[in-house]
Structure formats: structure tokens, C-alpha cells
Amino acid sequence: MSASGTGQAAATMQVPMLDLQAQYRPIRDAVLDVVTRVCDSQRFIMGPEVEGMEREMAAYLGVAHAVGVSSGTDALLLAMMALGIGPGDEVITSTYSFFATAGCVARLGAKPVLVDIDPVTYNIDPAATAAAVTPRTRAIIPVHLYGQSADLDPLLDVAARAGVPVIEDAAQAIGATYKGRHVGGLGRAGCFSFFPSKNLGAFGDGGLVTTNDDTLAAELRRMRVHGTERQYYHQVIGGNFRLDALQAAVLRVKLPHLAGWTEARRRNAARYDQLFAEFGLAGAVTLPATAPDRHHIFNQYVVRVPNRDAVKAYLESRQVGCAIYYPVPFHEQACFAYLGHRSGQFPHAERAARETLALPIFGELTAGQQRYVVSAVAEALSRTA
Numbered sequence: 001m002s003a004s005g006t007g008q009a010a011a012t013m014q015v016p017m018l019d020l021q022a023q024y025r026p027i028r029d030a031v032l033d034v035v036t037r038v039c040d041s042q043r044f045i046m047g048p049e050v051e052g053m054e055r056e057m058a059a060y061l062g063v064a065h066a067v068g069v070s071s072g073t074d075a076l077l078l079a080m081m082a083l084g085i086g087p088g089d090e091v092i093t094s095t096y097s098f099f100a101t102a103g104c105v106a107r108l109g110a111k112p113v114l115v116d117i118d119p120v121t122y123n124i125d126p127a128a129t130a131a132a133v134t135p136r137t138r139a140i141i142p143v144h145l146y147g148q149s150a151d152l153d154p155l156l157d158v159a160a161r162a163g164v165p166v167i168e169d170a171a172q173a174i175g176a177t178y179k180g181r182h183v184g185g186l187g188r189a190g191c192f193s194f195f196p197s198k199n200l201g202a203f204g205d206g207g208l209v210t211t212n213d214d215t216l217a218a219e220l221r222r223m224r225v226h227g228t229e230r231q232y233y234h235q236v237i238g239g240n241f242r243l244d245a246l247q248a249a250v251l252r253v254k255l256p257h258l259a260g261w262t263e264a265r266r267r268n269a270a271r272y273d274q275l276f277a278e279f280g281l282a283g284a285v286t287l288p289a290t291a292p293d294r295h296h297i298f299n300q301y302v303v304r305v306p307n308r309d310a311v312k313a314y315l316e317s318r319q320v321g322c323a324i325y326y327p328v329p330f331h332e333q334a335c336f337a338y339l340g341h342r343s344g345q346f347p348h349a350e351r352a353a354r355e356t357l358a359l360p361i362f363g364e365l366t367a368g369q370q371r372y373v374v375s376a377v378a379e380a381l382s383r384t385a
């Protein structure tokens with residue numbers, strides 16, 4: 001199958017970036033049963049399915065409270081609202097993440113204070129975070145990018161010294177651990193996404209906020225439903241951040257499979273590492289690095305390659321799905337021009353945006369498909385050198 005050394009392209013094989021059908025097939029009957037259960041109950045908003053999901057998630061993540069919400073974006077927005085973040089406040093976060101991380105800060109009228117990443121893990125740089133603290137800092141949001149925890153201890157130290165909370169953006173990292181503890185339970189709040197492409201995906205949008213702080217949990221629950229404890233009496237201004245029962249019921253079917261699905265992703269990551277070595281590409285292609293004391297759940301397997309855009313185009317011509325997460329860091333986004341940053345200010349993030357490429361890593365990927373992906377990368381590099 002390998003084309004290395006021959007210059008010949010192997011026969012084409014289709015390798016999608018993600019194959020949700022493959023995950024769905026073995027759980028289809030169980031999912032349809034719970035969907036029927038919810039339909040028969042005609043209780044669609046909140047209710048026992050959401051409460052059950054929250055209990056099971058809290059137990060899985062080892063946190064005191066898990067609050068189901070409408071999306072990962074809303075998890076971030078709600079957590080910041082419940083912590084009282086608003087106009088005039090500064091929130092420090094990475095310049096390199098999915099848009100929601102900084103977007104939610106700006107939507108509350110607060111200022112996203114952007115910092116560069118560590119070039120090895122792509123996660124927020126703790127030293128740069130410390131340097132960005134000012135008297136207006138109100139929170140720090142590390143992102144556990146691609147499924148690997150940020151370096152939380154130094155970040156928690158910076159936050160403690162500044163007297164502000166850490167809000168973990170754990171949208172991509174359910175099941176990841178830092179020094180043996182689940183992410184999401186290490187800061188004041190953890191924010192998760194159940195977008196279908198996540199390791200634990202709903203059948204639509206969904207999210208979760210976790211916390212060990214009883215007072216914050218009560219505020220999250222109140223603000224999730226327009227700031228009410230008693231219907232039509234509003235103590236504070238919240239929003240509609242509710243999760244619906246169908247999503248909760250599907251998540252309850254999927255949660256017991258999460259550990260197995262994650263192990264399959266980790267096995268695939270290890271297999272890619274071996275295949276890149278076997279193809280003699282370990283020098284040309286920078287593989288993902290897992291920092292010590294972290295359990296990476298590989299929501300994405302992201303490599304650095306020379307001539308990234310040409311490699312991507314070649315892989316696509318060979319029917320290999322791949323993706324760029326993310327092509328433009330926040331400080332170079334048009335909507336954040338008002339922050340007054342310039343290109344070159346955060347060089348590690350800018351390089352990552354130019355050089356990285358995510359390869360298919362979903363659990364059901366076969367060894368043959370992975371060999372085909374790596375051989376296609378080898379061909380691409382020999383053609384684009």
C-alpha cells in the first residue's frame with residue numbers, strides 16, 4: 001500500500017475527517033429507544049432526562065455540580081455572566097482557539113486580553129498569562145486545545161495571586177486529565193461542548209458547565225432560566241441557556257461509551273506516531289506532543305507540515321479529509337481589530353495558524369486508512385518539497 005520510495009500514488013481510498021455513522025450504528029437501537037421515551041413523555045425542555053444527565057456527568061467528571069446548557073458557547077457565556085463579568089473587565093485568554101472563547105468575553109462588554117501559546121502543546125503560555133494581568137483582570141480562560149489540558153498549575157497560581165477565577169474552556173477535552181484529575185473540575189468553572197464532532201457529541205447543540213462551588217452552581221441554574229427561581233419573578237437578568245431533554249437522553253446513552261471511544265482515538269494517535277516514523281517522516285512532520293502528567297483525549301490529531309496549504313490540497317485530491325484549526329488567530333480577526341493588535345505580536349500562534357493540519361482521528365478509523373493517510377502525506381511532501 002505504501003507509495004514511499006516508488007513515487008507512485010497508491011490506489012485511492014476514501015478517508016473522511018469524521019465518520020459519525022460508524023459510531024452511531026452500534027448504538028442506534030439504544031438511541032432510538034430513549035428518543036421514543038422522550039417523545040412519549042412529551043417533556044422536551046429540562047426535566048428528568050436533563051437532571052439524570054447532570055448527575056451522571058458530575059459523577060464521571062468528579063465534580064460537585066454539572067449544569068446542562070444549550071451549547072459550549074452558552075456554557076462560556078453563562079459561566080462569565082454568573083461570575084459577574086461585564087463592561088470594563090478584562091479576561092485573559094489564548095489568541096488561538098475556536099471563536100467562542102474570545103467572542104463570549106466581547107459579547108459581555110468585557111475586553112479579551114489575548115496572549116500567545118506554547119508552541120509545543122498549542123495551549124496558553126502561563127508566563128505570558130502572568131505578564132498580562134492588570135488591576136482590571138477578572139478571569140483567566142485557558143483552553144484545553146485539541147483535547148489536551150493546558151498547564152493548569154501555573155495558571156491557577158497566577159489567578160490566585162490576582163484574586164480571579166479560572167474558567168476552563170474544556171469544550172474539546174471531555175475526559176482529559178491534568179495530574180490525574182479531570183479537566184473542568186480544576187478551575188472555578190469548566191465549560192464543555194456536546195457539538196456532534198466532540199468526543200461526546202449530542203444530536204444537535206448542547207453544553208455543560210461544571211463547578212465545585214455551591215454558590216456559583218445556584219447562580220448558574222438561576223441564570224440559565226432568565227434569572228428566575230420562581231417562574232415570572234426575576235432576581236437577576238439571565239438568559240435561555242436550557243438544554244433539551246432529547247439531547248440529554250442521547251448523551252446518557254453515549255456517556256458509558258466515552259472511555260472506549262477515547263481509548264480508540266488514543267490508539268489511533270499512537271498508530272499515526274508509529275506510521276510517521278516508519279515512513280521516515282518524523283523529522284519533516286511535527287507530531288502532537290503530550291506533556292507529562294496529562295491524559296490527551298485527541299479530539300484532534302494536529303501535525304505541523306511544511307507547505308501546509310499544498311499538503312492539504314494534495315490530501316483532499318487523494319480523498320483524505322483534513323482540516324485547519326485555526327487559520328486566523330483572534331488578534332488577526334477583523335472583528336477584533338478594535339483591540340489594536342498587529343501581526344507578528346503572537347508569533348507562536350501565527351506560526352501554528354500557518355503550519356498545522358488536523359488529520360482524521362475518530363475511533364473507528366482503521367489501520368489501513370491510517371496507513372493510506374500517512375502515505376498520502378509522504379507523497380504530498382515529496383511533491384511539494
Ligand SMILES: Cc1ncc(COP(=O)(O)O)c(C=O)c1O
Nearest residue numbers: 071072073098100171193194195
Ligand atoms: C475551544 C472551544 N470553545 C468553545 C466552543 C463552543 O462550543 P459550541 O460549538 O458547542 O457552542 C468550541 C466548539 O467548537 C470549542 O472548540
